[in-house]
Amino acid sequence: MINIAIDGPSGAGKSTIAKIVAKKLGITYLDTGAMYRAVALYVVNKGKDPSIEEDVAPLLSEINISYIKKDDDNLICLNGCDVSEEIRRHEMSKYASQVSKIPAVRLFLVDMQRNIASNTDVVLDGRDITSYVLPDAKHKFYLTADAEERAKRRCKELAEKGQEMPYEQVLQDIKDRDFNDMNRSFAPLIKTADSIEIDSTHMTLQEVADVILNNVEIKNPQENYEEKSLAQIKDVNAAVSKQIKQRTKQNKPNIFYRGLANFVRWAMGAVWTTRIYFADRFPKNSKAIVICNHYSALDPCVIMSKVLGKNGKVLMKYEVMKNKFVGKVATAIGAIPVKRGEADVNAVKSILGALGKNQPVLIFPEGTRNKSGNKELLPFKSGVATFAIKSKSPIVPMLYYKKTGIFKRNKIIVGTPFWLDKFYGQKVGDVKEEATDYIFEKMQELRAELDILVEKCHGSKKKYLKYKKNQSMELCANVGESRKK
Secondary structure, three states, X not given: OOEEEXXXXXXXXXXXHHHHHHHHHOXXXXXXXXXXXXXXXXXXXXXXXOOOHHHHHHHHHHOOEXXXXXXXXXXXXXXXXXXXXXXXXXXXHHHHHHHOOOHHHHHHHHHHHHHHHHHOOEEEEEXXXXXXXXXXXXXXXXXEOOHHHHHHHHHHHXXXXXXXXXXXXXXXXXXXXXXXHHHOXXXXXXXXXXXXXXXXXXXXXXXXXXXXXXXXXOOOOOOOHHHXXXXXXXXXXXXXXXXXXXXXXXXXXXXXHHHHHHHHHHHHHHHOOEEEEOHHHOOOOOOEEEEEOOOOOOOHHHHHHHHHOOOOEEEEEHHHHHOHHHHHHHHHHOEEEEOOOXXXXXXXXXXXXXXXXXXXXXXXXXXXXXXXXXXXXXOOOOHHHHHHHHHOOOEEEEEEOOOOOOOOOEEEEEOOOEOOHHHXXXXXXXXXXXXXXXXXXXXXXXXXXXXXXXXXXXXXXXXXHHHHHHXXXXXXXHHHHHHHO
C-alpha cells in the first residue's frame, strides 16, 4: 500500500497539497481533519459541548462518516448527508480542536483511519499522522509556513466563501490553534525525525506538490485517475462500514463452543450484577490494553461481558487450559493462555497480534489477586507498559469498587484512555519501570475518582458530574482571584 503522511500547523495548505498529490498519483485523499470537523458538527448540532468528554463520547456510536465522489473532489458525508461545506465554517476549526483532545474521539477516528490506510492507497494530512496515526508510513512530510502568511491565506479562503473575518482575529485564532495542537497531552503536533520539512511561506502550491512528488517513489503510476478514484472511494466506504460492524473475522471454534461462549457471556452479566460507570469512554471492540484491579477469578466476567465486546481478549493462566473442554470454552470467550513465571513467546505474539487486529486485551497489571480484599493496589508488573509501548496502544484503566462476588452488587468505573506516547521511540527496557509507575499513578487517580463517586455522591452519576463541575468552577474562580492579586 502507498501511504503518504502529511503533518503541519493550521493553514499551512496541507489539505490542498494532499489533494493535488493524490490526484497526480491516482490515489485516494483522506481528509482526517474533516473527520474531526464532522464529529464536532454532529456534537454541536445535538446541542452538546464539544469540549466536554461526557457530552461527546455517548454520541460516537451514532456517527457514520463516509465519502462520495463528485468531479475531482471526495465529499465527506455525515450519516449519509453531504456536510463538506458546513464543516468548513470558521467556528468549526475551534470545535474540531476541542473534540480532538477527547481520547474516545481519537480512538474512534484513528482506528478508522488506520483501517482505511491498510486497505487503500491514500494521502493523509493532519496533526499527528506521521507520529501516531501512521508512524510506519514510508513517505512523511511536515508542511509549515509563517503564521502571518497562513492567516492571509485563511482570510482569502473565507472571503471566497463569503465569510468575512478580521485579519487580526484569524491570526490570533491560528496562533491559539498552534499552541493547543503543539501542547495537547496526547499526540501533539511535532515534526518527526524521519519527516521531510517543507516551508511553503514563499512557495506556490504546485512547487510544494512537486517537492512531495519528487520524493515519492511510485513504481506503477495510475493512468486512469477517474476510474481508480471511484473504485477507491468505494473501498474506503466499505472499509468504514466493515469497521463499524466489527468486520474482523478470525478462526472461530465450532458452533457448539461459540454458542456456549455466548451463553457464558450472558450468564456472567446476569450473575455478577455490576453497575458500570462511563462505559462510553471506551468504544466496544476498539484496540486497547484494558487494565483492572484483581480480587478473584471472577474479575474478568463483567468486563468481558459488557465492556470489551465479542472481539475482546483476556489473559488467563495456562493451567486453566489443560482441561480440554474448559480450554475450548475459554478460547471461544477470548482467552489467551499465559505461562506465568517464564518468557512465554506464544502469549506475547498472541497479545501483540490481537492488538494489531484492533482487538482489546484485558490484562491484570498486579499479576496476582489481592487476597486481603482491601482497596490498596498491589505493585504492578511491567508487562502492560511493554505491550503498550511496542504496539502504541491506548491503555483503558478500569476499577472494581470492591471484591467481586456472585449476586453481590458491585461497581466498575471506566477511566479515560491514555497513551504512553512520551516513551515511544525509546528502548522499552530503559523506560518500562518509569512507564509502569506512570500507569500505577493513573490507576490511583481513578481509585480516588471511584471513591468520590460511590462515597460522596452515593453512586449517582448525575451527582458526580455536578460535583466535578462545581470543583472545576471553584478552581477557575481561585485562579481568577490569584491573577487579580
